[in-house]
Structure formats: C-alpha cells, structure tokens
Amino acid sequence: MNQPHTSLPRRRGFMAAAASSLALPVLAQNGPAPGAEPKPAQGLERSRTRVAGFADAEMDYQLLRQLGTARYGGASVGECLALAQRIQNGDPASWIAQFAAAGARQQADAQARAQRGHAHSARDQYLVACNSFRAAEYYSGVLDPQHARLGLHSRDCFAAAMRAQGSAFEAFTLPWGDTPLPAYYFRNPQAGTRPGKTLLIISGYDGTLEETWLAYGRAALERGYHLMLLTGxxxxxxxxxxxxxxFVPEYERIGKLALDHVLARPGTDARRVALMGISYGGYFASRIAAHEPRLRALIANSPIVDLHAYMVSFAGFDPAEMPDAQDIHLADIDHIPPSELPAQTREMMRNLMLRLGQDSFKQAYQRLRQFRVDDAGLARIRCPALALVGSGEGAEPLTQYRHFIKTVGGPVTGHVFSAEEGADGHCQVANLAYSAAVSMDWLDETFAT
Incomplete structure (x- = not known):
C-alpha cells in the first residue's frame, strides 16, 4: 500500500501539471458562475437569467458542450444557463446534482405529456432529459453506482424519444467475448426498399451513443443515410x-464486427459505407480504416494518430517518464488532501487509470503509447478521407492533423474550423450544425462521384 501523504511535497508540481493533462482542449471561458440562486428582482428587467459560464475551464467547456446540442434538440439555452447559476464553479458533485435533478424533472414532464397524447412534445422533452442525464453521468466516477444509473436513465429517455417519434430504431449489441458492446441502428425511411448509403459513427473518451445521435446522427438521417452508432x-x-x-488499442477488431454487421443488412449499399470518428474516435476510426478496405469513406474529427502524444501535449511533460516516487496510484487518490488534488482532477485521474486498465497515473500514460496509427497504417487508408480540426485545439492536434493529411494513402481533404465560426474548439461543440454541414456535404459529394 502506498503512503501518499509522505511524499506530497514532492508531488505538488507534478499534480498541478497532471491536472492540465487530463482536460481536452477547451473554448474560451465566460467568467465565474454565481453558484447561488439570484435575489428577487427589485424592479423591471428583461430576465434574471445571465449569460455566464464558469471560471473553471473544463466545466465551462462542458457547459458549451451542453449548449451546443440545442441545435438538434438536446438542450435548452435557458435551462442550461439557469443550471449554471446553481452549480458551484469547479465542483463535480454540484454539477451532477443539478443536471440529474433537471433530467428527472424533464423526464417526468415528458411522461406526463406522452400520457396526454402529445407525442411531439414528449419526444422533445425526452431528448433534453436524455442529455441532462448524460451531462450528470460525465462527472460521475465510473465505479460509483450512480454512474451507471444516470447513464441508463439517459439511454431509457433516448429510447422513449425514438418511440415517440416513430423512428425505425434498433438497440442491439456486437459480440465481444462475455461483454457485448452496445450499438444502435437507424434505417432511413427515405431509402425505401433499395440499398442505401450508410454512415457508421464512433465517439471517443466520454461521448455516448445518444449524444452522438444529437451531434451528427440526426444530421445524417436528415440527409438520407442509414445510421449505425457503435461503441467499444x-x-x-x-x-x-x-x-x-x-480501452484497447486495436479498434480494428471492433470495426470488423461493426462492418460485418452492417454489410449483412439488406438495406446497405456496400459501395457507400462511411465511418466517422469523433474526439478519441478520430483515433479509433483511423485505426479501423487502416485495416478495413471495405470502408469507402472516412471522416476523422479530429485525426488523432498518436493518442499518447496528444495527451502529453496538455501536461507539458510525459507522465510515462515521471519518477516512481511521484507517481499516483489508485489507492493513493482518496488520501490526498483537496488542497493538493481538487475534486474534479481527482475524478478525472481516477477515471483515466480505470478506463485504461492501469493501477497508476504513470502506467496509464505508458499504456497510451500503444494507441497509435503508424505511417504504414495511414498509407493503407486508400478511401477518400476528410480531416477536421479546430484552430483553437492546440499545437499537437494541429500537428497530427497535418501529418494525417500528408501521410494518408488515398485522397484526403482537410478543414480547419475558426473562432470566427464559433467552431474552433474540440469537436466544434459550439457550432454542431456547421460541423455537420462541412462533413455531410463532403460525404454526399464523395458518394455522388
């Protein structure tokens, strides 16, 4: 058993840097949240809701992520801003409590509207509830029972929304030993009986099947695609x-399962099957495409070819090379005072270790070295590819984006989103509709030729 309290002075500099290594690129922050209910208005004013985010950069990014889904029905701007006023800045427990309560309220409202025969209103409220539960799930520790409970609430609300709108929606699993992998399939009613074009989408570190539908799946269905959402x-x-x-580095194994499944469906046109990867999914999708000639198009948002270098860039050093005396083990975390390791950083570090199947932070970064698509693999990607990245994501994502474009073996198109478009952040969460326009238009044009 490690005794973290005996070496805390040596760890202080490391932990400050480690905290930055865990956050994905974030958009600009808008200022602190009040953290309390506003006092009643003394005079006439337009609204007591204020457009204010969080001083904490990661929490501010998560708020923007939630706001961005409003375009496709995953949130209401007013409710998100009202929640922000009640959440304590940088406090995961406060975030979880407020979004879980919002999800429960929205779900109850959806159920009441469904019982009164208002299918459209019920669908809309179920989608918002689904995404509120997902937001609460994000900050929950993966071994905490509430993590699964919140996630399953999100899943149930999504299924209820699909039933309310009469979607041709199928929840199923792909075989992965004793642990089947969840997946969704949507047959596009516009296709009729003829085989149609199909888009497979895989998200990344903390995206969900339901959020992926909100971010890009709905846009793909609107454009006539059959849709398969997969996870590993x-x-x-x-x-x-x-x-x-x-996680496993060899995502080509999951890709093979998904392609075997979708190509066996009678509605699939094998000449028009594309794969899109979002966030860490940019690595997963690129790795799959390097081994799968059955893919006819690839969208990498963003094209991560070296996950270890990607994560190291946010720390400013490589935790895989840190001295053992400064390493933090799973058994250490709960013994480190909050003054040394804030609650948000604590859960992010714990989750990273658990999700990479490692006992310490150093070991987690050593494991990340295996998550690569080498140049030979990139050269094997012969299908048309689209590489997407935000100009505000940082130097390493832009470096990997350029390397991907230079090294991929087939025709490749690149697009860098700008701050002027409000899309310069990671995965363009603040302007999903424009990101969908760029990616789906490219895919339409690719399949047309």
Missing part, C-alpha cells in the same frame, strides 16, 4: 454495463 471497450456506453472493461 472502455467507452461510456459500455461502462454502464461493464465498468471495469478498459
């Missing part, structure tokens, strides 16, 4: 059922 070991949907199932 270590991803959020799988953790709801198997919380100790860790």
């Amino acid at each position: 070991p270590g991803q959020m949907d799988t953790l709801r059922f198997h919380p100790r199932l860790a």
Whole structure:
C-alpha cells in the first residue's frame, strides 16, 4: 500500500501539471458562475437569467458542450444557463446534482405529456432529459453506482424519444467475448426498399451513443443515410454495463464486427459505407480504416494518430517518464488532501487509470503509447478521407492533423474550423450544425462521384 501523504511535497508540481493533462482542449471561458440562486428582482428587467459560464475551464467547456446540442434538440439555452447559476464553479458533485435533478424533472414532464397524447412534445422533452442525464453521468466516477444509473436513465429517455417519434430504431449489441458492446441502428425511411448509403459513427473518451445521435446522427438521417452508432471497450456506453472493461488499442477488431454487421443488412449499399470518428474516435476510426478496405469513406474529427502524444501535449511533460516516487496510484487518490488534488482532477485521474486498465497515473500514460496509427497504417487508408480540426485545439492536434493529411494513402481533404465560426474548439461543440454541414456535404459529394 502506498503512503501518499509522505511524499506530497514532492508531488505538488507534478499534480498541478497532471491536472492540465487530463482536460481536452477547451473554448474560451465566460467568467465565474454565481453558484447561488439570484435575489428577487427589485424592479423591471428583461430576465434574471445571465449569460455566464464558469471560471473553471473544463466545466465551462462542458457547459458549451451542453449548449451546443440545442441545435438538434438536446438542450435548452435557458435551462442550461439557469443550471449554471446553481452549480458551484469547479465542483463535480454540484454539477451532477443539478443536471440529474433537471433530467428527472424533464423526464417526468415528458411522461406526463406522452400520457396526454402529445407525442411531439414528449419526444422533445425526452431528448433534453436524455442529455441532462448524460451531462450528470460525465462527472460521475465510473465505479460509483450512480454512474451507471444516470447513464441508463439517459439511454431509457433516448429510447422513449425514438418511440415517440416513430423512428425505425434498433438497440442491439456486437459480440465481444462475455461483454457485448452496445450499438444502435437507424434505417432511413427515405431509402425505401433499395440499398442505401450508410454512415457508421464512433465517439471517443466520454461521448455516448445518444449524444452522438444529437451531434451528427440526426444530421445524417436528415440527409438520407442509414445510421449505425457503435461503441467499444472502455467507452461510456459500455461502462454502464461493464465498468471495469478498459480501452484497447486495436479498434480494428471492433470495426470488423461493426462492418460485418452492417454489410449483412439488406438495406446497405456496400459501395457507400462511411465511418466517422469523433474526439478519441478520430483515433479509433483511423485505426479501423487502416485495416478495413471495405470502408469507402472516412471522416476523422479530429485525426488523432498518436493518442499518447496528444495527451502529453496538455501536461507539458510525459507522465510515462515521471519518477516512481511521484507517481499516483489508485489507492493513493482518496488520501490526498483537496488542497493538493481538487475534486474534479481527482475524478478525472481516477477515471483515466480505470478506463485504461492501469493501477497508476504513470502506467496509464505508458499504456497510451500503444494507441497509435503508424505511417504504414495511414498509407493503407486508400478511401477518400476528410480531416477536421479546430484552430483553437492546440499545437499537437494541429500537428497530427497535418501529418494525417500528408501521410494518408488515398485522397484526403482537410478543414480547419475558426473562432470566427464559433467552431474552433474540440469537436466544434459550439457550432454542431456547421460541423455537420462541412462533413455531410463532403460525404454526399464523395458518394455522388
């Protein structure tokens, strides 16, 4: 058993740097949240809701992520801003409590409207509730029972929304030993009886099947695609059922299962099957495409070819090379005072270790070295590819984006989103509709030729 309190002075500098290594690129912050209910108005004013985010950069990014889904029905701007006023800045427990309560309220409202025969209103409220539960799930520790409970609430609300709108929606699993992998399939009614074009989408570290539908799946269905959403070991949907199932580098194994499944469906046109990867999914999708000639198009948002270098860039040093005396083990975390390791950083570090199947922070970064698509693999990607990245994501994502474009073996198109478009952040969460326009238009044009 490690005794973390005996070496805390040596760890202080490390932990400050380690905290930055755990956050993905974030958008600009908008200022602190009040953290309390506003006092009643003394005079006439337009609204007591204020457009204010969080001083904490990661929490501010998560708020923007939630706001961004409003375009496709996953949130209401007013409710998100009202929640922000009640959440304590940088406090995960406060965030979880407020979003879980909002999800329960929205779900109850959806159920009441469904019982009164208002299917459209029920669908809309179920979608918002689904995404509120997902937001609460994000900050929950993966071994905490509430993590699975919140995630399954999100899943149930999504299924209720699909039933309310009469979608041709199928929840199923792909075989992965004793731990089947969750997946969704949507047959596009516009296709009729003829085989149609199909888009497979895989998210990343903390995205879910339901959020992926909100971010890009709905846009794909609107454009006439059959849609398959898949997930692999270590991803959020799988953790709801198997919380100790860790990520694997060899995502081509999951890709093979998904393609075997979708190509066996009678509605699939094998000449028009594309794969999109979001966030860490940019690595997963690129790795799959390097081994799968059955893919006819690839969208990497963003194209991560070296996950270890990607994560190291946010720390400013490589935790895989840190002295053993400064390492933090799973058994250490709860013994470190909050003044040394804030609650948000504590859970992010714990989750990273668990989801990579490692006992310490150093070991987690050593494991990340295996998550690579080498140049030979990139050269094997012969299908048309689209590489997407935000100009505000940082130097390493932009470096990997350029390397991907230079090294991929087939025709490749690149697009860098700008701050002027409000899309410069990671995965363009603040302007999903424009990101969908760029990616789906490219895919339409690729399949047209």
